[in-house]
Amino acid sequence: QVQLVESGGGLVQAGGSLRLSCAASGRTFSRNAMAWFRQAPGKEREFVAAISWSGGNTLYVDSVKGRFTISREDAKNTVALQMNSLKPEDTAVYFCAASQVGFVLKGMQYDYWGQGTQVTVSS
Numbered sequence: 746q747v748q749l750v751e752s753g754g755g756l757v758q759a760g761g762s763l764r765l766s767c768a769a770s771g772r773t774f775s776r777n778a779m780a781w782f783r784q785a786p787g788k789e790r791e792f793v794a795a796i797s798w799s800g801g802n803t804l805y806v807d808s809v810k811g812r813f814t815i816s817r818e819d820a821k822n823t824v825a826l827q828m829n830s831l832k833p834e835d836t837a838v839y840f841c842a843a844s845q846v847g848f849v850l851k852g853m854q855y856d857y858w859g860q861g862t863q864v865t866v867s868s
Contacts, residue, residue: 747771749841754817754862767841774817778844783837798847831866
């Protein structure tokens with residue numbers, strides 16, 4: 746059974762940092778693109794960042810560019826999201842996702858999803 750489990754969420758003050766981690770089990774995702782999405786209360790789920798199978802290509806939503814960094818450690822079958830200079834508008838449930846393909850494109854489909862971890866940024 747394939748599982749993606751997020752961790753690292755919590756409550757942080759504006760300007761602070763958090764590091765989210767996503768651990769995969771049930772299969773290896775070393776040849777798959779991985780991504781982070783988020784969903785704020787009352788809003789649709791939003792793409793945040795993605796990384797290709799090699800780690801050589803990344804995509805970010807404009808609102809997090811320069812503040813968030815996605816990375817992967819295939820030896821541990823994990824993907825991380827380092828979030829710096831957090832803002833109250835970053836408050837959301839953050840989800841890890843994996844694709845069936847290795848490349849990253851805007852709007853592409855992701856087929857495996859975690860349950861999410863809550864990130865709350867206070868002003």
